[in-house]
Amino acid sequence: MTDILHMQVNFADKPCLIMKLKRWERKECKPNSLPVLHKLHVKVGDTVKLISGKEKGKIGEITRLFRHNSTVIVKDINLKTKHMKSREQGEPGQIVKVEAPIHSSNVMLYSKEQKVASRVGHKILEDGTRVRYLLKTGEVIDSAENWKKVIKDRNNDKKSD
Structure with missing residues (x-):
């Protein structure tokens, strides 16, 4: 026992x-x-600024999250070259640029209006919804309009593929 x-x-x-x-x-x-799975301070569709690494200072939008190892993929940032073999005979091989993941601790939320990077805070609004906001500017990140825009963009990308 x-x-x-x-x-x-x-x-x-x-x-x-x-x-x-x-x-x-x-x-x-x-x-x-x-x-x-680890909790992250960023979500898909957030605008972030890289605060360390080779591409420090660049600004982009998060396209994918990997919660098991706390990494994110930022659109058009941290591009790596991948050498692809030819699939069929007679077809040439190619070199493709692929977005590589970045650790979430190396990105910081960014305000486009104020042009400043800030840490994230959480607060509850009068109507009872819990939202994220930027500590420096007080700008609310999680608004219904932002989510509708992200979902619409995601659906457009799927249709174009």
Whole structure:
């Protein structure tokens, strides 16, 4: 009975079965083999400024989030070259530019109107909705108009593909 009480579950011992990751990318997992997902201070569609790294100071929009390792993909930033082999005989190979992920701690929310990067805060409005806002400017990020615009843009991108 006492052996059961002192038994600990070590997350590193259980590799994630759902996510196909390389050995050095493996993250800790819950007992049900799902990866531990981290909360991020940014969302898809947010305008961010890079605060460190090779492309420090550049501004872009977040297109994808990876919550298991806290990375984000910013549109047209951190481009890497990928050499693609030819699929069929006679077809030439090609070099493609691909957006690589950036750790979420290296990006900061950015206000287009005030042209300033700021940390994010949370507050509850009079109507009871919980929103994110920029601490420096007080500008509310999570408004209904912004979300409608992001969803509309996403649908347009899917139709064009």
